[in-house]
Amino acid sequence: xxxxxxxxxxxxxxxxxxxxxxxxxxxxxxxxxxxxxxxxxxxxxxxxxxxxxxxxxxxxxxxxxxxxxxxxxxxxxxxx
Amino acid sequence: xxxxxxxxxxxxxxxxxxxxxxxxxxxxxxxxxxxxxxxxxxxxxxxxxxxxxxxxxxxxxxxxxxxxxxxxxxxxxxxxxxxxxxxxxxxxxxxxxxxxxxxxxxxxxxxxxxxxxxxxxxxxxxxxxxxxxxxxxxxxxxxxxxxxxxxxxxxxxxxxxxxxxxxxxxxxxxxxxxxxxxxxxxxxxxxxxxxxxxxxxxxxxxxxxxxxxxxxxxxxxxxx
Numbered sequence: 001x002x003x004x005x006x007x008x009x010x011x012x013x014x015x016x017x018x019x020x021x022x023x024x025x026x027x028x029x030x031x032x033x034x035x036x037x038x039x040x041x042x043x044x045x046x047x048x049x050x051x052x053x054x055x056x057x058x059x060x061x062x063x064x065x066x067x068x069x070x071x072x073x074x075x076x077x078x079x080x
Numbered sequence: 081x082x083x084x085x086x087x088x089x090x091x092x093x094x095x096x097x098x099x100x101x102x103x104x105x106x107x108x109x110x111x112x113x114x115x116x117x118x119x120x121x122x123x124x125x126x127x128x129x130x131x132x133x134x135x136x137x138x139x140x141x142x143x144x145x146x147x148x149x150x151x152x153x154x155x156x157x158x159x160x161x162x163x164x165x166x167x168x169x170x171x172x173x174x175x176x177x178x179x180x181x182x183x184x185x186x187x188x189x190x191x192x193x194x195x196x197x198x199x200x201x202x203x204x205x206x207x208x209x210x211x212x213x214x215x216x217x218x219x220x221x222x223x224x225x226x227x228x229x230x231x232x233x234x235x236x237x238x239x240x241x242x243x244x245x246x247x248x249x250x251x252x253x254x255x256x257x258x259x260x261x262x263x264x265x266x267x268x269x270x271x272x273x274x275x276x277x278x279x280x281x282x283x284x285x286x287x288x289x290x291x292x293x294x295x296x297x298x299x300x301x302x303x304x
Contacts (some may be wrong), residue, residue, distance in 0.1 A: 009183075013228060016186050016259070065145070068138055068174065070181040071228055 003058045029037030045080040084122045088113045093129035100282035113146040127168030138222045140170030169276035179227040186259025192221040198248040201241040204272045216280040216293035225278040227260035
């Protein structure tokens with residue numbers, strides 16, 4: 001099973017990279033962009049085949065290492 | 081006085097830190113991160129600056145799980161004093177031994193220059209020999225020095241006198257180089273035995289190199 005973890009700064013935590021990218025898009029005359037957030041994606045190839053167990057395992061990975069929950073949120077997507 | 085300096089793969093201020101404490105007359109030892117214990121006669125443990133594990137994932141995030149860090153947590157629990165400088169500060173926040181987190185600098189640039197700092201609280205071992213509002217000139221060198229805590233935690237930090245240093249200009253007026261909440265450059269834990277700061281006092285040990293204000297700061301740890 002594959003797990004895709006998307007990590008981004010929490011709402012309310014200033015995303016300087018997102019802001020810089022937004023400025024650059026403005027400079028390139030791309031109109032109608034209201035907000036830009038830059039995150040990171042971690043793709044895990046898991047031995048686990050049961051979805052529920054996989055979700056529990058990856059959640060634990062996120063809480064302990066993959067995300068810093070002081071400033072970051074994470075979303076997990078499982079693909080079997 | 082005995083000072084141990086933790087060395088991870090990627091630490092690069094270990095020998096500068098060792099030099100600084102030797103200058104102050106301390107006995108020093110470099111402690112490789114695979115060690116699982118800290119000698120009981122160590123008076124101060126320093127987590128030095130650098131780029132532990134290449135700063136991969138987040139600065140300090142992987143170093144946190146090195147074998148030595150379990151021993152560091154125990155050492156802290158037993159009241160041992162720990163100082164984290166730059167990457168060491170990041171490792172301490174990632175380990176939850178200090179509150180908050182260090183984000184990418186607001187303007188995204190790596191900063192490497194001298195900067196002034198103002199003492200906010202001296203009711204602790206580290207800055208106990210300095211005056212409140214005293215201004216020192218100390219180098220900074222970081223990419224992820226943008227200190228973040230939520231509003232409630234910030235209030236707590238001030239209430240408990242855990243905010244150690246503000247970034248300022250030479251006159252002591254607030255000047256924020258990296259976007260840190262409230263221009264905070266360093267903090268300590270509630271028990272006041274774990275200290276973290278982004279600036280490098282160990283790089284300000286002699287006037288000929290621009291400043292010797294680092295001595296004043298590190299001398300706080302020396303036994304009377």
